[in-house]
Every structure is written in structure tokens, then in C-alpha cells.
Amino acid sequence: MDFGENVFTTGCYDMSGSHSVLCATSADQCPPDWYVLGDRFNSNDHIADDCGHGSAATSGVNDTEACGKRCTCNYHYSTSDNPLNIGSMTYGRCYDAVSNDSYCGVNAATCGDGETFIGPHDEVLAEVDDCFCDVTPVGACMTDSNAFSHCAVSSDSCLSGQSFIQAKTFMADDSMDIDCMLCRNTWDPTASPTKLPTASPTVKPSLNPSASPVNSASAQDHFLGFQGLTISAYIVYALLGV
Numbered sequence: 001m002d003f004g005e006n007v008f009t010t011g012c013y014d015m016s017g018s019h020s021v022l023c024a025t026s027a028d029q030c031p032p033d034w035y036v037l038g039d040r041f042n043s044n045d046h047i048a049d050d051c052g053h054g055s056a057a058t059s060g061v062n063d064t065e066a067c068g069k070r071c072t073c074n075y076h077y078s079t080s081d082n083p084l085n086i087g088s089m090t091y092g093r094c095y096d097a098v099s100n101d102s103y104c105g106v107n108a109a110t111c112g113d114g115e116t117f118i119g120p121h122d123e124v125l126a127e128v129d130d131c132f133c134d135v136t137p138v139g140a141c142m143t144d145s146n147a148f149s150h151c152a153v154s155s156d157s158c159l160s161g162q163s164f165i166q167a168k169t170f171m172a173d174d175s176m177d178i179d180c181m182l183c184r185n186t187w188d189p190t191a192s193p194t195k196l197p198t199a200s201p202t203v204k205p206s207l208n209p210s211a212s213p214v215n216s217a218s219a220q221d222h223f224l225g226f227q228g229l230t231i232s233a234y235i236v237y238a239l240l241g242v
Contacts, residue, residue, distance in 0.1 A: 006049035006072030011037030023071030029119035054087035091131040104131035114169040133183035151180035
């Protein structure tokens with residue numbers, strides 16, 4: 001996928017330590033004391049037509065073409081001249097303290113009632129599977145007759161007269177037979193729109209030492225209609241354990 005066609009996300013800059021850039025969905029997800037670069041960082045750059053996965057990152061200085069120096073929905077900012085990696089932007093998790101389970105989430109608004117959003121750069125997620133856009137579920141807009149209209153991150157993407165269903169509620173409704181993900185994985189040759197097997201409990205540690213199995217489910221594949229976004233057929237739950 002072309003780098004220049006991606007939707008912007010927020011840049012975070014470490015002014016006093018590593019002088020590195022991290023990306024987040026919004027400013028409140030930047031690490032503490034990091035400078036917020038905003039959600040249009042380097043928007044004036046002229047992006048090279050061939051900038052995409054595997055391209056070497058370059059800065060657009062002296063009117064030259066740039067590549068990789070933005071935070072976007074699908075690409076994380078690339079430092080120096082490191083190659084760009086498609087699907088590298090990470091997201092946070094929605095955590096339910098009652099059931100001790102979690103799932104990938106875009107921001108606090110995508111979490112269900114009583115759940116806590118944990119940002120992608122929070123230290124508590126250091127040992128948990130990364131959340132990329134192709135495994136990050138979103139909600140849906142429903143018509144006044146309770147029929148599915150389209151996938152959405154929040155209610156402001158719904159049309160007049162429509163209602164918004166949060167990701168967790170929508171995922172639990174088996175009658176819909178629809179998966180709403182932030183993007184579709186079109187770059188991984190092993191990606192499949194069919195149901196994924198249940199992962200082993202020992203695949204990767206979770207927030208607690210005794211991790212529970214990872215559950216997965218899939219059905220009809222849908223994605224958000226952002227320019228340049230492509231989306232996966234996977235739904236992945238990461239259980240935190242007891």
C-alpha cells in the first residue's frame with residue numbers, strides 16, 4: 001500500500017531522552033512528558049510516488065521527496081533511513097477488570113462500559129501481543145431498523161437517525177456475521193478471511209504470568225472506508241488471566 005494514502009495519526013517526540021518519535025491515535029496516548037507533534041506532522045511533505053513497504057525512509061529537506069516521516073493508521077514513523085514496514089502502527093487495549101480479559105482498541109471511546117483503555121505505549125502492555133490495525137476491532141453504525149450500515153470507530157461516523165454499537169457489543173452479536181476491523185491485512189501472504197484456529201495458551205505471555213488462551217473469531221469481512229486503509233479478517237482477544 002502506498003504510504004502517502006494513509007490517514008494521519010498523532011506523533012509523539014521524546015525531547016529529553018532518546019529523541020525518538022512514537023505514534024499514537026491521539027495526544028493523550030503519548031508517553032508522559034513527551035512533546036506532542038500533532039496529528040498532521042509533516043503533512044506538507046511531498047511523498048514519493050513509490051514510497052511504501054520496504055522503502056528507505058527519507059526526510060523531505062530542500063524540496064526533495066519524503067518517505068516514512070509521518071505517523072499514519074497503517075505505518076509507524078520510520079527513523080533515519082530505516083525501511084518502512086506496512087502494518088507497523090500499534091494501538092492500545094480495552095481492559096475489563098471484572099472478566100480479566102482485554103481486546104485491541106483504537107481509543108477510550110471504542111471501549112465498552114466499565115472497561116479501561118490502556119494506551120499502546122503504557123508499560124503494562126510490554127509483554128502483551130501488539131495490536132495492529134488488522135486485529136483492532138471497531139464498532140458499527142446501525143439503521144433505525146437495527147440493520148447493519150457500516151463499520152465505525154465512534155458515533156460521529158454514523159448518519160442521522162443511526163445508532164452506534166461499540167466494538168465489544170458488536171463482536172458479541174453472532175447474528176450479524178460481520179467483522180469490523182480498523183483495516184484489512186492485504187500484505188501478509190498468510191492472511192486469510194476464514195476462521196483462525198485457537199492459539200495455544202503458551203504462545204505469548206499476557207499481562208499476568210498465567211495467560212489464558214487467545215480466542216479468535218471471524219465471519220464476513222468488513223473494513224472502514226478511509227482512503228488508503230486496508231483491513232483484516234481477524235478478531236483477536238487477548239485474555240489477561242487471573
